[in-house]
Amino acid sequence: MLLFSIVLIAVMAGCSNGGGNKSVKLAYVAWDSEIASTNVVKEVLESKLGYQVEMLQVDAGPMWAGIADGSADGMVAAWLPSTHASYLQKYQSKVEDLGANLEGTKIGLTVPAYMNISSIDDLNKPDVAKSLQNQIIGIEPGAGIMMASEKALNDYALKGYTLLESSSAAMAQEMQKAYDAKKPIVVTGWTPHWMFAKMDLKYLADPKGVYGGDEQIHTIVRKGLEEDEAAAYQFLDQFRWTAADMQSVMSAIQDGKTPEDAAKDWVNSNPDKVNEWIKGIKSE
Incomplete structure (x- = not known):
């Protein structure tokens, strides 16, 4: 009887909290x-x-x-x-x-506010491309923003640019490192994201609408x-x-x-x- 009571209590307790x-x-x-x-x-x-x-x-x-x-x-x-x-x-x-x-929410190519560019088209300027080493820092392959960025490379004729695959954490770290050193950088960014609270960043204008709106x-x-x-x-x-x-x-x-x-x-x-x-x- 004692064993039965213990088992019954256990079963009832399991029922009360989902029992796993x-x-x-x-x-x-x-x-x-x-x-x-x-x-x-x-x-x-x-x-x-x-x-x-x-x-x-x-x-x-x-x-x-x-x-x-x-x-x-x-x-x-x-x-x-x-x-x-x-x-x-x-x-x-x-x-x-x-x-x-x-x-x-919003996605797009993101740069520090101190960079003197305002549109994705500006990435085609020879001096800008050289300063960025023709690189856009991305995140995980297969992410929607990466697919949009591949399209941006084509639609804006960003010849010579490489979209680097990484992770969201690695991308943010690269942005923070460049920002602290006041160096040029462009990344695949989105909001909400803590980067925009910690740093003065801006989206590059997307006149072709590759990244969509809000x-x-x-x-x-x-x-x-x-x-x-x-x-x-x-x-x-x-x-x-x-x-x-x-x-x-x-x-x-x-x-x-x-x-x-x-x-x-x-x-x-x-x-x-x-x-x-x-x-x-x-x-x-």
Whole structure:
């Protein structure tokens, strides 16, 4: 009887907190913006809704493919309508778009404000090209901004230029190093990003519209998530925040906090916003 009671208590405890059965897999790309947002989403799912969350760091293509084939449950990192347009076109029948979680994002070629150029066309000037060693510092291959930058090389006839593949972290480090030394540099940049808070930067004008206009970051989930994990689905559907919110988490990480601690601190400091995200969700 004692053994039965212990087992019964354990089972009931397991039911009350999900018993490890309430789990969600979140895919993301290791961009500073998506590290911030995905960790905040993870913190809310775990601390407020009792989920166990697995974070899957991948490149942009596998991130979309993972949602489409069900190996991941969702992501809060879809840059639309332009940056990830090709991925949405490929997978839209296999995923569910829950809409924008952040408005007013932007991508483009980015330089320090002290550089005396204002347009992508200016990169064709011989003295500018020489000062930049005919290099544009990029991020991970397969990222939407990299595909747009390849198109920019062609559309603006940037002959002799090389788009260097790296990572978002390496790109930002190169920008910081060049900025500190007041040297010329051009990178694939986007906002929100901590670089724009730490340094005086500007986008090069894009008269051909290669990089599109203002964008949004969307939440994308796998088909069937609503039926399988109603609480997680409802939270992801209600998740909305601002560029300033994201910027504060990114800056905390850049200043030395771990992504987990930065997310936890932000969630604890913004109860009203978090309560809106989980409003109406039935406890399971």
